[in-house]
Amino acid sequence: MSTQSIVRPNPVQKAFDRFYAGSRGGTVTVNVSHGKGIFVWDTNGKRYLDGSSGAVCTNLGHGNERVRDAMIDQANRISYAPFSTSESTDTLSKMISDLAGPGFDQTFLVSGGSEAVESAIKLARQYAIASGQPKRRKILARMPGYHGATLGAAAATGDPDRDEIFGPIMQIVPKVAAPLSYRLPEGFDVSSYADYCADALEHQILAEGEETVLAFIMEPVGGVATGALVAPDNYYSKVREICDRFGVLLIFDEVMCGAGRTGTFLATHHWPNALPDLVVCAKGLSAGYTPLGAMIAPNRIVDKVAESGGFLHGHTYAGNPLSSAIGVAVLKEMLDHDLMGNAERMGVVLRRKLNALKDRSFTIGDVRGMGLLNAVEIVEDQATKAIFPAAKQASYRVREIARELGLHLYARRTASGKFGEWFMAAPPLIITEPEIDLFMELLTETFQVFESENR
Ligand code: PLP
Numbered sequence: 001m002s003t004q005s006i007v008r009p010n011p012v013q014k015a016f017d018r019f020y021a022g023s024r025g026g027t028v029t030v031n032v033s034h035g036k037g038i039f040v041w042d043t044n045g046k047r048y049l050d051g052s053s054g055a056v057c058t059n060l061g062h063g064n065e066r067v068r069d070a071m072i073d074q075a076n077r078i079s080y081a082p083f084s085t086s087e088s089t090d091t092l093s094k095m096i097s098d099l100a101g102p103g104f105d106q107t108f109l110v111s112g113g114s115e116a117v118e119s120a121i122k123l124a125r126q127y128a129i130a131s132g133q134p135k136r137r138k139i140l141a142r143m144p145g146y147h148g149a150t151l152g153a154a155a156a157t158g159d160p161d162r163d164e165i166f167g168p169i170m171q172i173v174p175k176v177a178a179p180l181s182y183r184l185p186e187g188f189d190v191s192s193y194a195d196y197c198a199d200a201l202e203h204q205i206l207a208e209g210e211e212t213v214l215a216f217i218m219e220p221v222g223g224v225a226t227g228a229l230v231a232p233d234n235y236y237s238k239v240r241e242i243c244d245r246f247g248v249l250l251i252f253d254e255v256m257c258g259a260g261r262t263g264t265f266l267a268t269h270h271w272p273n274a275l276p277d278l279v280v281c282a283k284g285l286s287a288g289y290t291p292l293g294a295m296i297a298p299n300r301i302v303d304k305v306a307e308s309g310g311f312l313h314g315h316t317y318a319g320n321p322l323s324s325a326i327g328v329a330v331l332k333e334m335l336d337h338d339l340m341g342n343a344e345r346m347g348v349v350l351r352r353k354l355n356a357l358k359d360r361s362f363t364i365g366d367v368r369g370m371g372l373l374n375a376v377e378i379v380e381d382q383a384t385k386a387i388f389p390a391a392k393q394a395s396y397r398v399r400e401i402a403r404e405l406g407l408h409l410y411a412r413r414t415a416s417g418k419f420g421e422w423f424m425a426a427p428p429l430i431i432t433e434p435e436i437d438l439f440m441e442l443l444t445e446t447f448q449v450f451e452s453e454n455r
Pocket residue numbers: 055111112113114115117146147148149219223224253254255256282283
């Protein structure tokens with residue numbers, strides 16, 4: 001029998017369009033061709049400003065030549081080296097630990113955010129057993145929140161839509177309210193609500209049985225689930241104190257907010273009195289040039305697990321030399337060009353301009369964030385903060401208009417709009433002030449069209 005009679009051409013031509021078709025917020029409609037700096041071009045030659053850094057990844061923008069050269073150089077030497085270590089992997093692990101600072105001694109490299117979250121949860125569990133606390137098994141997390149798509153990370157994700165579908169095949173973890181800052185329950189201000197949410201963590205620990213709680217995982221600066229939520233300072237110190245008091249490990253998910261995006265290498269560096277026990281990072285770590293994630297842990301945890309027989313966890317691509325070389329080049333580029341400083345400075349400029357747009361708009365309810373991790377919340381009524389009816393899919397319509405005008409935005413109706421809807425204003429960390437002006441021109445035009453449809 002000839003091969004031709006067995007292998008039939010697959011009628012589906014495009015890689016992802018059928019998977020992301022529908023109303024869940026994916027939709028792939030751009031055939032991308034190439035990118036340079038903060039811009040991406042499609043195959044028709046149309047240019048798009050990368051206003052959300054893809055999925056909040058492309059910290060260096062596109063087409064960085066130093067990263068490309070590092071990629072080629074490493075590929076010329078070796079790309080894959082399991083059961084061994086390599087110079088690039090050692091260098092990247094050390095760079096990340098050094099940038100993370102004291103107490104973050106060891107870095108475990110994986111292929112993305114979800115893998116990093118799974119790694120942290122498993123390391124925490126092994127540490128509990130190794131230190132004579134085998135009853136500690138429960139993870140607590142926040143609602144809303146996002147920790148990834150794999151089942152362990154999804155179980156910690158605070159999203160009722162996902163729970164409804166995948167709940168029966170995973171062990172959903174208990175959630176406590178995230179200290180949302182825009183729609184506050186009656187009788188609270190931002191600070192008192194954050195206190196209330198931290199107290200909720202304590203109550204949940206006691207309700208679960210304090211000796212059974214292993215870890216609390218949260219995003220120190222929110223991503224798409226909360227729309228760049230930043231809590232008041234009192235929240236972080238209170239959460240740290242509660243975790244300490246009950247022997248619960250604190251895990252910060254910095255997959256989106258880490259690697260320089262908020263103006264410091266880790267977002268936790270903004271709250272040095274509330275450092276977590278474990279941190280996970282991804283996205284900006286490789287700036288989208290390769291799949292890469294990291295779990296960062298202190299010696300006291302890693303050593304204990306090592307002494308008990310070693311970490312019972314791994315991935316085929318963990319510590320991959322090629323991804324590591326790319327990560328090293330990305331971090332060097334970020335340090336050499338002070339991109340963390342730029343994220344902080346440009347973040348201030350961007351928020352000022354977004355707030356000015358909000359003042360002229362009747363459908364922008366809130367602008368929030370830190371550094372170049374920001375969200376713009378869309379509402380039907382600024383006074384009541386009411387969201388648009390579901391049928392409008394308002395944030396996705398804004399994204400669609402923006403795309404037609406040449407601006408890429410990452411939008412989200414969290415939990416079918418239960419917590420609001422927004423898009424991320426999170427351009428690459430290389431952005432300049434004139435480029436922010438261009439971003440704002442495109443966004444202003446986007447809202448002119450969107451508001452003319454909703455008058
Ligand atoms: N955690 C957070 C806070 C994220 O924003 C994401 C992805 O957006 C993840 C985890 C999962 O990362 P990945 O998609 O690389 O698996």
